[in-house]
Structures are given as C-alpha cells and as structure tokens.
Amino acid sequence: MESSLLDTAVAAASLYPAAARRRRAGSTASFLSCSSCSSRDCRVSASYSHSISRMLSGVRSAARKKLFRADPADLLGVANWPETGGGHQQHWWTALEHNFVLEATDDEYGGVVVDADRLPADKAAFARSLAASLSYWKSVGKKGVWLKLPVDLAEFVPLAVKEGFKYHHAEESYLMMTYWIPDEPNMLPANASHQVGVGGFVINDQMEVLVVQEKYHGSSLDGVWKLPTGFILASEEIYTGASREVKEETGVDTEFVDVVAFRHAHNVAFQKSDLFFICMLRPVSSEIKIDETEIQAAKWMPLEEFVKQPFIQEDHMFQKIMDICIQRLRKCYCGLTPHHVVSKFDDRTSTLYYNVAEPEDVNCSAA
Amino acid sequence: MESSLLDTAVAAASLYPAAARRRRAGSTASFLSCSSCSSRDCRVSASYSHSISRMLSGVRSAARKKLFRADPADLLGVANWPETGGGHQQHWWTALEHNFVLEATDDEYGGVVVDADRLPADKAAFARSLAASLSYWKSVGKKGVWLKLPVDLAEFVPLAVKEGFKYHHAEESYLMMTYWIPDEPNMLPANASHQVGVGGFVINDQMEVLVVQEKYHGSSLDGVWKLPTGFILASEEIYTGASREVKEETGVDTEFVDVVAFRHAHNVAFQKSDLFFICMLRPVSSEIKIDETEIQAAKWMPLEEFVKQPFIQEDHMFQKIMDICIQRLRKCYCGLTPHHVVSKFDDRTSTLYYNVAEPEDVNCSAA
Numbered sequence: 001m002e003s004s005l006l007d008t009a010v011a012a013a014s015l016y017p018a019a020a021r022r023r024r025a026g027s028t029a030s031f032l033s034c035s036s037c038s039s040r041d042c043r044v045s046a047s048y049s050h051s052i053s054r055m056l057s058g059v060r061s062a063a064r065k066k067l068f069r070a071d072p073a074d075l076l077g078v079a080n081w082p083e084t085g086g087g088h089q090q091h092w093w094t095a096l097e098h099n100f101v102l103e104a105t106d107d108e109y110g111g112v113v114v115d116a117d118r119l120p121a122d123k124a125a126f127a128r129s130l131a132a133s134l135s136y137w138k139s140v141g142k143k144g145v146w147l148k149l150p151v152d153l154a155e156f157v158p159l160a161v162k163e164g165f166k167y168h169h170a171e172e173s174y175l176m177m178t179y180w181i182p183d184e185p186n187m188l189p190a191n192a193s194h195q196v197g198v199g200g201f202v203i204n205d206q207m208e209v210l211v212v213q214e215k216y217h218g219s220s221l222d223g224v225w226k227l228p229t230g231f232i233l234a235s236e237e238i239y240t241g242a243s244r245e246v247k248e249e250t251g252v253d254t255e256f257v258d259v260v261a262f263r264h265a266h267n268v269a270f271q272k273s274d275l276f277f278i279c280m281l282r283p284v285s286s287e288i289k290i291d292e293t294e295i296q297a298a299k300w301m302p303l304e305e306f307v308k309q310p311f312i313q314e315d316h317m318f319q320k321i322m323d324i325c326i327q328r329l330r331k332c333y334c335g336l337t338p339h340h341v342v343s344k345f346d347d348r349t350s351t352l353y354y355n356v357a358e359p360e361d362v363n364c365s366a367a
Numbered sequence: 368m369e370s371s372l373l374d375t376a377v378a379a380a381s382l383y384p385a386a387a388r389r390r391r392a393g394s395t396a397s398f399l400s401c402s403s404c405s406s407r408d409c410r411v412s413a414s415y416s417h418s419i420s421r422m423l424s425g426v427r428s429a430a431r432k433k434l435f436r437a438d439p440a441d442l443l444g445v446a447n448w449p450e451t452g453g454g455h456q457q458h459w460w461t462a463l464e465h466n467f468v469l470e471a472t473d474d475e476y477g478g479v480v481v482d483a484d485r486l487p488a489d490k491a492a493f494a495r496s497l498a499a500s501l502s503y504w505k506s507v508g509k510k511g512v513w514l515k516l517p518v519d520l521a522e523f524v525p526l527a528v529k530e531g532f533k534y535h536h537a538e539e540s541y542l543m544m545t546y547w548i549p550d551e552p553n554m555l556p557a558n559a560s561h562q563v564g565v566g567g568f569v570i571n572d573q574m575e576v577l578v579v580q581e582k583y584h585g586s587s588l589d590g591v592w593k594l595p596t597g598f599i600l601a602s603e604e605i606y607t608g609a610s611r612e613v614k615e616e617t618g619v620d621t622e623f624v625d626v627v628a629f630r631h632a633h634n635v636a637f638q639k640s641d642l643f644f645i646c647m648l649r650p651v652s653s654e655i656k657i658d659e660t661e662i663q664a665a666k667w668m669p670l671e672e673f674v675k676q677p678f679i680q681e682d683h684m685f686q687k688i689m690d691i692c693i694q695r696l697r698k699c700y701c702g703l704t705p706h707h708v709v710s711k712f713d714d715r716t717s718t719l720y721y722n723v724a725e726p727e728d729v730n731c732s733a734a
Contacts, residue, residue, distance in 0.1 A: 108583065109583065151528060151533070151534060154524050154525040154528040154529075155525045157521050157524045157525065157542075158521040158522040158524065158525070161518060161521040162521075166518070166539050167518060167537040167538060167539055167540070167541070167542055168537065168539075169536065169537050169538075169637060170534040170535065170536050170537035170542060170543075171534060171536075171638075172533050172534055172535075173534070174534070175524075175534055175537060175542065176537075176637070189598070189636065190562075190598070190601070191559070191562070191636075191637055191639070192558070192559040192560055192561050192562050192637070192639040192640075193559055193561070193562060193563060193598075193599075193601055194559055194560070194561040194562070194563050194642070195557075195558070195559050195560060195561070196560060196561050196640075196642070216475060216476060220711075220712055221712075231556070231557070231560075232560075234557070234560055234640075235633040235634060235640060237631065238631060260721065261703065261719055261720060261721035261722075262703070262719075262720050263708070263717055263718065263719050263720075264604065264605060264705075264717060264718045264719075264720065265713070265715060265717035265718075266602040266717075267602060267715075268713075269556065269558075270536060270538075270543070270558055270559070271538075272558070272559040273559075273563075273601075273602060275561070275563070275642065311712075314711070315710055315711055315712065316708050316709045316710065317708040317709060317710035317717070317719065318710065318712075320706070320708055320719055320721075321719070324721050333722065334701065334722070336628065336629070336703070338631075339687070341630070341683050341684040341687055342683045342684060343682055343683065343684035343685065344587075344681070344682055345587055345588070345678075345682065345685075346632070346635075348632060348634075350630055350631060350632035350633075350684070351630065351631045351632075352628055352629075352630050352631075352684065352687055352688070353628060353629050353630075353631065354627065354628035354687075354691050355628075355700065355701070355722070
C-alpha cells in the first residue's frame with residue numbers, strides 16, 4: 001500500500017483539514033466486481049450461483065495479497081473448477097479476472113487512492129481494469145481518484161489519459177494522475193507551488209561583507225558583487241541551507257543568526273512562485289576557497305563599498321534589502337529566529353521562526 | 368517557441384544565477400542533421416553533394432517555420448528533384464526527413480529546450496527524431512535537455528522514457544521530462560518544493576478571537592475551535608490569501624496587519640515541504656456567515672477561553688504560536704509587514720516582508 005502518500009496526507013491534514021481537501025488514510029476497501037453479469041452468457045443455476053459467491057468471497061480476501069500475480073486456481077485454493085462445464089467456468093473467470101476493480105483505499109473525502117504496487121502487469125489488463133474501476137467508483141459515488149504511475153509503467157500513462165485522468169504532479173520516479181468524478185468544482189489539493197531560496201548576509205568584525213561574483217549570470221550582473229544565494233535542498237531547513245550555500249560557494253563557515261526579511265514573487269520558474277529568505281549569518285572562519293564550477297571570485301568587501309555598487313543603488317529591491325540588513329547590524333531590528341517545536345497533531349518536529357525578543361537576546365536591542 | 372518557460376527562467380536566474388542552474392533564453396539554434404550519411408547507400412557524386420548541400424541549406428532555414436508540416440518539395444521551393452536518379456533522391460529525402468533533430472533552443476548552461484509546439488505528429492517520427500536528436504546533442508557536447516510533452520501527446524511519454532528521459536514535473540496540461548547528458552552530477556534545477564499555507568489570527572476590540580470548527584477533520588480535532596487556515600492559491604499573495612481564507616470560512620472581512628511567525632515542516636504532502644504563515648488580521652466586519660461545505664461552525668470566542676482549550680495547552684507548537692500572538696497583541700512584538708518592491712533585474716514587482724519599525728507604526732512599541 002502506498003503508505004508514504006497517505007501518511008503524509010494525514011500529517012498535513014491536521015493543519016489544514018478542510019481547506020486543504022487532502023487525502024487521508026481511511027478504511028481499506030478492496031473490492032472486486034464482475035461487470036459482465038448482465039451478459040446473456042452468464043445465466044447460471046442457483047447452485048452454481050452459490051459456488052460463484054463462495055468463489056468471489058475467497059477471491060476478495062486473497063486478491064488483496066496477490067491480485068494479478070497468481071494463477072486463478074491458486075488464488076481460489078482449489079484444484080478443480082466446479083463441475084458445471086468448461087465454457088461457463090472459463091467465462092466466469094475471464095469476466096472476473098478481466099474486470100477486477102483496481103485495488104484502492106478509500107480516503108475520508110469520499111475519494112480513492114489506487115494502490116500503485118498492485119497495478120496490472122500489462123496494458124490491456126490495466127485498460128480494462130481502469131475502465132471497470134471508474135465505472136464502479138462512479139456508481140458508488142466516489143469523488144477524487146488518485147493514480148500514481150511508477151516510471152516503469154509509463155506505457156499506462158496514455159491509457160489513463162484516454163480514460164479521462166489528468167496530470168497532477170510528477171517526480172523522477174512517478175507521475176501522479178487524478179480523476180474528479182462528481183459534477184462539482186474539483187476539490188483535490190494542488191501540489192507544491194513554491195521554490196524556496198536563501199541569501200546569506202555574512203559580515204565580520206571589520207564590517208566587511210562576504211560577496212561573490214558568479215560564473216554564469218545575465219549581462220546585467222557583469223562585474224557585480226552579490227551575496228551568496230541558492231535554493232534549499234529537498235527537506236532542508238532554511239537555517240542549514242543558508243550556511244551550506246555560503247560554505248559551498250566561498251568555503252567560509254558560518255552560524256545562522258536569523259531571517260531578517262523574505263521576498264515573495266510569482267510566475268518565476270515553471271510558472272511557480274518563489275520565497276527568498278534573507279538570512280543574517282555570523283562567520284566562524286575567514287579563509288575563502290571558492291567553488292570554481294559556479295563562482296568566478298569571492299572576497300570580503302567593505303560594507304560601504306558593497307552598498308555603493310550601482311546595481312544596489314539603482315535597484316529599489318536590493319536597496320531595501322540592504323537597508324534592512326544594516327538596520328539589523330545596528331541592532332535596531334529583530335529578525336526571526338528558528339525554534340524547534342513539536343506538535344502531537346502531526347507527530348513531527350518542525351521549525352517555528354519568530355522574534356519574540358528574549359531579554360538575553362543580545363542581537364536585539366528592542367528587547 | 369515555449370517563451371513562458373524560458374522567460375520565467377530568465378527572471379528567476381537573476382536572483383540565483385549560478386546555484387540555481389536555471390535555463391535561460393539563449394540564441395536560437397535550429398539545426399538539422401542527417402544521421403544516415405555513413406550508410407553505404409549514401410555515396411554520392413561531388414556535383415550531387417553540392418546539390419544536397421544547397422538543399423540542406425534551404426531546408427534548414429525553411430524548416431524553422433514549418434518542419435514536419437510541409438511537403439518536402441514545397442519546403443525546398445523546387446518543383447523537381449535534382450536529376451540524379453530517383454533512388455538517391457528519395458533516399459536522401461527519407462534520411463533527412465526521418466532523422467531531423469528536434470527543433471530546440473540553446474540555453475546558457477549548455478543545454479537545450481525542445482520546442483513543444485514543433486514536435487512530430489506521430490509516434491514513429493517522434494521516436495526516430497528523439498533518438499537522432501540525443502545522438503546529435505551528445506556529439507556537440509550539450510548537457511541538459513528539457514522536453515515538455517503536452518497531455519495530448521501522452522503517447523510520447525513511454526517513448527521518451529525508453530530513450531532515457533526522466534520525469535521532472537507535471538501540471539494538468541503537460542509533463543516536463545529531462546535528460547542529463549554528461550557523466551557528471553546532474554545540475555538541472557528542481558521544481559517547486561513547498562506548499563504555502565496561512566492562518567488568520569483575527570481579534571476584535573472585545574478581545575475575542577474568530578474561531579472555527581471544521582466539518583472534515585481527524586478525531587484529534589473533535590470539538591476543537593481553531594483559527595481559520597488554508598492554502599494560498601497559485602500566484603496569490605500571503606497578505607490577500609489570509610484575508611480570503613477568513614472571508615470564505617466565516618464571512619468576516621479583515622485587513623492584513625503582519626506576519627507574526629512562520630512554521631517550516633518537511634515531508635508533509637507528496638513528500639514536499641510546507642511553510643505556514645501565522646498572520647495577524649484586523650476585522651472590519653463582525654457578522655459571521657460560514658461556508659457550510661467546509662465549516663461546521665464559527666464564532667467569536669473570548670481569547671482566554673480559546674487558549675485554555677486542551678488542544679492548545681497540551682501542544683507545544685500551538686501553545687508557542689498563541690504566546691507569540693498574545694505578545695503581538697500587547698505590542699511587545701513586531702511582525703513582518705508586506706511592502707511592494709520593484710527590481711529591474713527580473714523586471715517584476717514582488718512583496719518584501721520585513722519589520723523595520725517605522726516611528727509611525729502604532730502596532731509596534733519597539734519603534
């Protein structure tokens with residue numbers, strides 16, 4: 001079962017339960033159905049119907065474990081088919097096998113999460129099952145359907161698109177697709193919408209700021225000395241990412257002090273938004289060793305010289321950022337410091353950034 | 368050309384040029400190549416070689432406009448093929464037509480961005496072109512390849528996977544795939560990594576806080592009154608999203624005051640990270656009208672009663688958040704206020720959140 005998807009959804013839901021419309025882990029509802037029962041070939045006797053019921057019942061429990069991967073007779077745990085004539089037997093089994101509804105788990109929003117580990121092995125079986133499943137889910141009033149296709153099942157993608165599934169998001173190893181069944185606004189939650197970057201304002205006791213010139217940049221940054229910046233890595237903390245970027249680009253070790261400000265911009269890369277955190281860092285080393293794959297040069301530059309650069313003087317945003325950093329230096333400003341907090345609602349430790357100035361906080365004269 | 372992808376990459380690159388490894392708009396490099404020239408059937412005379420050179424030259428310029436959509440003779444602007452025998456003519460054209468390298472634009476990081484509007488119409492042609500293109504790009508030392516497949520070309524997805532492309536990200540209308548050619552660490556930038564949520568701390572002059580009970584929640588939130596929360600929408604500002612969520616859930620109009628704190632958590636939904644901004648809002652109306660699809664009930668609750676709820680008293684994180692909000696109320700705390708800034712480097716207006724307290728800021732006694 002795709003526990004990681006469901007577990008993380010449960011965790012998130014505790015914070016934004018209604019507005020998020022996240023999927024939550026619900027009761028498992030594995031089911032099988034035969035969609036051929038109305039066929040004229042399926043007229044069976046009462047005694048055979050009883051046999052079929054027993055067979056279906058056995059198949060339901062067994063199928064949770066090894067659906068599509070076992071020989072039908074093994075699945076049923078019987079050596080022989082009921083003695084009613086080979087034609088009916090094979091037809092019933094074909095009807096069952098070929099029309100199994102995909103293994104899936106209900107969520108608490110009336111939707112289903114298809115088990116990515118129990119998808120049929122071949123395209124034809126998948127296509128049939130998907131159609132049968134949608135038909136079934138529609139009939140029982142299900143809402144959202146989540147279908148996670150591993151990259152090695154890329155051939156199933158066009159089949160799902162043909163059935164009406166839409167792309168939701170993708171990672172290197174899978175493509176998540178969704179289907180919204182009811183005739184009402186789609187309430188499925190969106191995927192990540194922001195990239196997060198950090199910039200390090202590192203200043204030493206000589207009032208020199210650590211600056212870099214990058215190898216790859218637009219012409220507008222020719223000759224410009226800037227703060228080290230970069231994206232935080234997946235699941236990385238802002239306070240570690242900022243120090244890591246500075247270390248990678250310049251070789252200088254730093255301690256995180258606080259977030260002095262952040263910038264929010266939209267339609268940046270891949271039409272997503274961007275949050276950029278300007279961080280105050282305290283240097284704990286001074287020797288510079290640049291990353292030559294990215295950085296042209298790095299040095300300690302007098303603060304006054306740094307802010308006098310035209311690219312700062314002539315740019316509203318950069319000028320404002322530098323004003324804030326200088327206020328921060330003068331201790332006329334309190335940034336947001338990181339604090340580990342635990343919440344029993346999502347059973348995780350996270351980082352809360354705030355600036356209630358503690359009396360012992362020597363960085364903030366507002367205390 | 369896929370200008371939106373490139374333009375937004377240029378915009379972002381101005382802030383994180385090196386570390387981001389973003390794609391930038393570069394010079395157009397449309398090229399064609401015939402990968403069959405080493406075949407024993409392609410031995411041609413010097414005069415015919417000259418004809419072919421002229422033909423290739425003409426095709427290169429014409430093909431930028433209407434590759435794969437025009438009759439070969441029309442493309443060349445000639446009524447007849449050069450008179451050297453039908454076999455050679457047809458073979459050369461087949462070689463050219465069937466092995467065109469995909470239309471793409473170079474970026475400044477040594478990579479290419481395939482033109483999603485100029486992909487071949489059928490699977491076979493796409494498969495051949497993709498293989499020929501990769502072969503060509505490898506031979507000329509290209510690095511990253513970006514291939515954006517619209518959802519109506521879902522059938523091309525398994526073909527690209529088979530060729531070695533990986534999933535990068537997806538939106539409803541497309542799947543972005545990438546290929547990293549060189550034998551060195553993959554430097555292609557990642558997609559969005561965070562979802563962003565807001566919570567509104569709305570308190571009136573009677574020291575009553577606006578709270579809600581949600582319809583859909585985990586059992587741990589049974590009977591709990593909480594702040595209105597939710598995700599911001601695509602390209603929405605934090606300061607408008609907070610007011611919007613409060614309005615939608617309770618009907619109360621508010622003005623944004625500031626961000627008092629934010630929480631950073633990881634591995635939340637779809638294994639991505641989460642930034643949650645706790646926002647102070649000032650009510651400008653008092654009448655409550657709930658959104659019955661999400662909300663069970665809403666009311667103004669005395670602050671003291673709100674913080675005394677067990678779910679706050681017994682939870683480290685919620686307790687800390689309430690302490691901060693109360694400090695903010697007492698004006699012993701300065702939050703981050705939003706300010707519009709313009710930067711010429713990405714030619715956009717964005718929002719900078721900071722708390723340099725202005726003397727006239729009556730909300731912050733630290734001024």
